[in-house]
Amino acid sequence: MPSVHFDHVSKRFGATTVVEDFNLEVADGELLVLVGGSGSGKTTILRMLAGLEEVTEGMIRIDQRDVTALPPRERDVAMVFQDYGLYPHMTVRENLSLGLRLRKVARKEIDRRVAWAGDMLRLEPLLDRKPKQLSGGQQQRVAMGRAMVREPLVFLFDEPLSNLDAGLRAQMRIEIGGLQRRLKTTTVYVTHDQVEAMTLGDRIVVLADGRIQQVGKPIELYRAPVNRFVAGFIGTPPMNFVDGQLLREDGSTVFAAEGVRVQLPHEIADGTGSSEVVTLGIRPEDLTVDSGDSTDAPADSIPGRVVLVERLGGTSHVHFDAGPHRLLASVSNDRLPEVGDSITVRVRAERVHLFGGDGRKT
Amino acid sequence: MRAEQRSGSLMAAPYAAFLLVFAAYPIAFALVLVFLQWDLVTTPSFAGLDNVRLLANDGRFWRAVANTFVFLSIHLPLQIATALVLALALNRPLVLRSFWRASFFLPVVISGAVVAILWSNLYATDVGLINRLLVRIGLTPVPWLTDPSTAMPAIAAMVTWKNVGFYVIIYLAGLQYIPRSCQEAIEMEGATAWQRFRHLTLPMLLPQTILVVTLSTINGFQLFIEPYVMTGGGPLRRTYSIVLYLYTNAFSYQKMGYAATIGVALALIIGAVVFIQRRVIGKEETL
Structure with a gap:
């Protein structure tokens, strides 16, 4: 079955290392998302898999076959490009069928597959139009159809939604996910958008500086990020970070920073040293705002002053200062404080994350 | 708005003046001359449609038209093919790419008369470089410019060489427009x-090809310097082009009308040929 293996793959452009010792297995039928900022190496990895970029070191296998040195056309993979890469002088039908015509597939079979893709992607009324006569979303669907009709071993998506507006992006995201689940074709999907990664991926690979930071199911990355980078990258709004120290007080461990004190439960504090310099990570939804004074505040709460309230409808973002730290709480709309209010913010201490000086989870 | 219009007109004025003096006026003058007989010296006299009637029955003129079409039928395909092949080659990563690009463009900026003299030497039957190379590889020398069957093809090849750099640039620009994806x-x-x-590549270069065909057709019809310098229209009038015939009538026979x-x-x-060309190859253009 068509799985994809990267074995110790590196890519260097001159003296610059773009991808370093990349090891990964993409399971058959899986939708794997490579996510990272610009310069993280995610597109380079995809292009090496496509054969559009040479591998400096290591081996890539598709369906157990070593494809490292093969040209793109011998790899049996199909790619959906960021700007779609549709042939502007051809109709949609010609765009869809060109790959099959080049491979001398029988006419009847071509017609069958074009009809199948056209039906699946609702392209029938557009088959005789040229790409420039289509909207962005329609062009996107043609690009997917062109990949589908080839019935390749692997689909590659290179930031396919980044040229679409927000509404269409959400819709196409659902379509891509649904399509992949129906076709069950092994897929590698590159994006810089962590929402896309979270919603689409069976598994996510978080990349930074050409190295894998973490591989896992979306919810694993969210709940148990292995380092500060992943913690900050996955999740919207992003996690709050406070630099401070661990103190032992009366047999319990307390995180202390100017303006922020949080008593840590044993399962989080275990294995940490006293006076250790750490970074505390708190997801915005793990903060609860108690408006009013903080005179009888419990031990796991932080006093703060509201600096901004963003009302999003269902929930709102309350930005507040706790000492020198600017923090964000994601709260329901029942009792929203006003700007300038003094508030008490309760921390769900069992949900916080601690990262050591090297950024790794302690 | 009015001030803007005034400054706009002012800025366009030099070009408008140039156009009036060197394009509009000569065109109008030529149209008037069609109905006159004039030897540049004496007063012009009205000739009605005599010139048109003469032209319609002038075997030499139609011979020149035929010659020019022969020239174009060799020059056009050769020009498109060489420009396209060179552009494709120069579009690849290449050692000394700028040097090659400049080299192919150089003949474009050299005076046509200089190129014609240079190629007369290259084409010379006994001492020309081309024939010497042919002899070197065991072939018989070809009387390039003195054989009626080779003279026009030889000129067409030379004109193609001279202009290819210009069309290479057009194609290179087109190649860079093809999206990498x-x-x-x-x-x-x-x-x-x-x-x-x-x-x-080829379909996406259609707009450039139309441009190359149009420009080299217009240029080709104006073939003059090369036969004037290299063959004088011979042998057997086979390289007599339309413009060479026009020139001879004007400045050898003083028949300005x-x-x-x-x-x-x-x-x-x-106009007619370019119109037909656009109809034939332009109908696909929907990029």
Whole structure:
């Protein structure tokens, strides 16, 4: 079955290392998302898999076959490009069928597959139009159809939604996910958008500086990020970070920073040293705002002053200062404080994350 | 708004003046000359449609038209093919790419007369470089410019060489317009190098090809310096071009009215040919 293996793959452009010792297995039928900022190496990895970029070191296998040195056309993979890469002088039908015509597939079979893709992607009324006569979303669907009709071993998506507006992006995201689940074709999907990664991926690979930071199911990355980078990258709004120290007080461990004190439960504090310099990570939804004074505040709460309230409808973002730290709480709309209010913010201490000086989870 | 209009007109004025003096006026003058007989010295006299009638029955003129079409039928395909091949080669990563690009463009800026003299030497039957190379590899020398069957093809090859750099630049610009994702997409779809050219590069260069065909047609119809310098229109009038015939009538025979008639006829022929070309190859253009 068509799985994809990267074995110790590196890519260097001159003296610059773009991808370093990349090891990964993409399971058959899986939708794997490579996510990272610009310069993280995610597109380079995809292009090496496509054969559009040479591998400096290591081996890539598709369906157990070593494809490292093969040209793109011998790899049996199909790619959906960021700007779609549709042939502007051809109709949609010609765009869809060109790959099959080049491979001398029988006419009847071509017609069958074009009809199948056209039906699946609702392209029938557009088959005789040229790409420039289509909207962005329609062009996107043609690009997917062109990949589908080839019935390749692997689909590659290179930031396919980044040229679409927000509404269409959400819709196409659902379509891509649904399509992949129906076709069950092994897929590698590159994006810089962590929402896309979270919603689409069976598994996510978080990349930074050409190295894998973490591989896992979306919810694993969210709940148990292995380092500060992943913690900050996955999740919207992003996690709050406070630099401070661990103190032992009366047999319990307390995180202390100017303006922020949080008593840590044993399962989080275990294995940490006293006076250790750490970074505390708190997801915005793990903060609860108690408006009013903080005179009888419990031990796991932080006093703060509201600096901004963003009302999003269902929930709102309350930005507040706790000492020198600017923090964000994601709260329901029942009792929203006003700007300038003094508030008490309760921390769900069992949900916080601690990262050591090297950024790794302690 | 009015001030803007005034400054706009002012800025366009020098070009408008240039156009009036060197284009509009000569065109109008030529159209008037068609109905006159004039030897540049004496007062012009009205000739009615005599010049037109003469032209219609002038075997030498029609011979020149035929010669020019022979020239174009060799020059056009050769020009498109060489420009395209060179542009494709120069578009690849290449050692000394700028040097090669400059080299191919150099002949464009050299005076036509200089190029014609240079090539007369290259084409010379006994001492010319080309024939010496032919002899070196065991072939018989060809009397390039003195054999009626080779003279016009030889001139066409030379004109192609001289102009190719200009059309290479047009094609290079077109090649850079082909999105990289299209090239990568077709590569991934399994296209060989020839299939990529046939299905992507060539169709996407259609606007450039139309431009190259149009410009080299217009230029080709104005063929003059090369036969004037190299063959004088011979052998057996086989390289007598329309413009050379026009020039001879104007400045050898002082028949300005007739020369102007030939000029107007030439303009009409160019217009008609370019119109037909656009109809034939332009209908696909929907990029």
